[in-house]
Amino acid sequence: MAITALIIFSWTLIGIAMVVLSAYAVRHYYLAYSRMCIAHPRETNELVGFVMPRITVFVPMHNEERVARDILQALVDCDYDWKLLEVIPINDRSTDGTRAIVDDFARRYPFIKPYHRSEGNGGKPAALVDATVNSTGEIYLMFDADYVPGRAVLKMLTAPFLDPEIGAVMGRVVPHNIGDSLLSGLLSLERSAGYQSVQQARYNLGFTAQFGGTVGGVRAAALRAVGGWNPESLTEDTDLTFALLLNGWRTAYVNRAECYEEVPQDWGVRRRQLSRWVTGHTECLHNYWPDLVRARFLTRGEKWDAIFLLAMYLTAPIIVLGWLASLVLFFVPEAHAVPVLPIAMLIIGYQLFSNQATFLEIGVATLLDGTRLRALLMPLSLLNFFANTGAICNALRKFYWNRFWGSGGDGDGWYKTHRTRPGSDGKGFGLNHTKVEGMGD
Amino acid sequence: MLFLIYSVLFLALFYLHFALAHRAWITIRGKRSSELDMSYVRLEDYFGQSFRRKLKHWLATLPAASNSTANLLVFHHGQERIFVAPSVQYPSGRVEKEILVAEGTFSCGNNCDFRREVMVHGDCSIGEGTSLQAIAADGALSLGEAVSVRRWVDAAGKLTIGAHSAISSRATSRTAIEFLPGAHAQSLFAPEIATEGRNDDAAELSSKPVTVVQIPHRPDDPQKAHNGFDPQKLFSMGGGTYAYEGDLDITAPLHLRAPLVVRGHFSCAKESLLEADVKAHRNITIGPASVVKGNLVCDGDMLLKPDVYFQSILQAGGTMRLSFGVRGLREKLPVAAHSTGVLTLESNIVINGKVSSAHRVIAIATPLAWLQPNPTRA
């Protein structure tokens, strides 16, 4: 009796895993193929330079003396009309030389207006809340301090706002330090799949792109309409995406607005980053799913897409439960009976198709980008897959522990991502280029 | 022992699945990517300017070949040859396989074929049916009828694109472009783009419309549906922007005062005034002699009826048609119109800025029958 119950329970878990993961796999295939085949991706590249509202660029900084000059110089060099540009470096309680660097730039360029913050809550959302008060732009653009925007990025990110339905816009982040560690190399594959394949596909299909809080922007009026930044959220960007969506505002994605970033090169940093994303996403899922289901402005497809996006991290524990259930069944001889062909086919089919789905997105992104050498790293992505699965499960365990039993667990707070780029004191882009053959040419 | 050997061989085979990844990683290790051009800025006349720059560099650095004469300098650039001559005149039917530079004027007869780029420092005239790779002119450039250009065209002076000519890529001018019926290109950019039959007489407006639909509606406006507008379907998105559920086909002149998102078709009657941006999830149709100050964006097709005056940007996910007499002008910034599908320009259109399509921009002559009776033009 107990054995039968165990078998039924295990099969139920496997069944749930099959249904959920197959649904995600179908989504992955759909997105990858739609991205690959669509003849004219949705874009505003042809209109770059014709839309020139007044913009404010925020650069939150906390002890960023190594990289502060680079981003400020890059913003000075951008081809946006200085008369319509306001740059607000948010010096958030820095104890190093950040303040002096920012003030030096402010003296030389009148459109740079520093905001020095010495008190209040820590973290980017809280700093943005304070800095937004005195800004004058119709559009707010944001860059993390270690990012280096190219000269045309401000115009590219501004162009989609010609559409009154666009509340936010997201550019593409491109890892620069791909050779720092195997992890950073593998993360570059993950990022290209996330942006080149998934973000662009979702935007092409009419779903809202996801605002990432950097290399992006938001319409000031739309931000005010949804109550501003949520300083309580660990992922204020995801929170804003869905707050906007529920009010009828869309987020545009601009694949050409590319900006280098530094991806984590050691697993500790990556784990904390992932943990923050998992917590923020899942929090948003709990906060927004009832409103998303009821939302008047969204089609059924858009609702499903939004739920899929917010619930994506829940697939990790489902995968692990599926594995454990298979392990149990392996040790129960009664479960080795000859199965019905269609059911067995479903199980194997689900394993084959589901597991390959995410790699198809990587492959499509690599094909489109021409970063062919990195494509060869794909088999090693399996390591990243296992590493991510474990880290996500752990983050979810902490999240639900905190949610149901208060703050007994070690919850995640805001961590400043460790900077690996040495910076160049504003000379050039501060980017050390060692070209890898076949990767970008 | 045998199994040990088998195991070693098997595990070696298993490792081979990672071997290329391992090798790739060794190549990448310690390197940084360089896939982005950080100094990129978008220039509409980039192709022409880039070609001029490259040519100037070649002519300054390459030695003239020994077979050069006083009237024809020859330079070798790899497999290509560059011919430099003062003024050039080609008879009809000539085929030219070299890059050509005319220091003065340039003209050619009908049905010539230029298989490499042509650079003209003076005025230039291309005969009917001629085929070109690409051409840049520092003076005025006139393409005759049915000229085909495989790549781009750039002129510092006025550019005339003859009837039924075809340009596969961009056509740019720093002065003006005249785009004649039947011609097509992928994009046009100039301080002034005009189609044939230009007539700058102002459209005659009705004296005073009986009804004007206001969006957003005012407290004393009717709360029931009227003239195609149902106030109950209008919602605030916050930030001064409004959303309208379903199709919005307004039968009276519309005065739009706030940005509007229409979740369906949008159309407005003649002589409307759109002071703010409009987005429609399906098609947009703007009534004759309307004034559009805000941007128009739609996922479907866009039609601007005769004599519409726009001061903004138009973007259509489908096709776009600008009817007879449409004007696109504004201060300080040029205007732009872009569509994913075919963009059709009728007669008597003047646009200061850019017209482009992911498919192609074509000019047609407005059939006279369509203009009779003309409700808005004197």
Place this chain on the structure above:
Amino acid sequence: MIPAVSTGGRSAQRTSIYLHRSVRTLPLTRTRLWTALVLALAIFLLIAAYSVPIMQVHSDLANVFLRWAGIPNQGWRPVAIFPGLEPGSGPLVPIPTFNQVSEGARFALILGIVALLIIARRYSLFRNLANFLIVLLFASAVVNVFFDTFQLQSMVFGQIWLRQELLVWLLMPFVSLLLFMLPQPTISVGISWMLLAQVYGFLFSVLRFVFCLGVLHYTGLLFMPLLWFAFGTLSDLLFLLFFYSISVYQASGNLWGVRSSWQSQL
């Protein structure tokens, strides 16, 4: 302000054309789609029609490798694969129960766990995978200690293996269709990848099967869950991924040789 025109101002500083690295689109032609579908269906039907001979070849090849690897096999017995399908054959390789397993094998299990612990500690990227493998080994040890009568006959193992692999061979054409055929710019190259994956999948299955039987013969069920996890469908996934990475590498090279696919865009 005039946008984006080279007037000699700040916006005219670009010195070379920015050939954007991205290909805008890889259109899916009807010919490619139909060729891929027909081919996938043809392979599927062929395998379905000849499943019994194919399984027999699998067993024959496995028999050869078992001999080469010095693993004693007392013969092959028919095993039911799926209802309605003629039976395949499973090997008769002696597999010791827990109380028959040698001390060396038990030591190898402990050594395996220790090695995985060291890997988990030293290489953070491997940590979660190593931890999961430790769980598998630990579960195996627990089951063996507390249920030392638990036995898995090699015939049953062969039966499970053939069931799984037959389904993989049947479904692989459709996975190949999505991974190799449709994204490939050249149809003939796509077809080659599809066929290569199919043949390699079959041979790789034989080699893995023999290796698992060998480990079973020498160490009993101690490493079985780990082997099943690592060399079961995960290995099918791995080799497909390996092939896929090469096919993307190659296709990407072809695309970048034919730049006109995106240069003609604005």
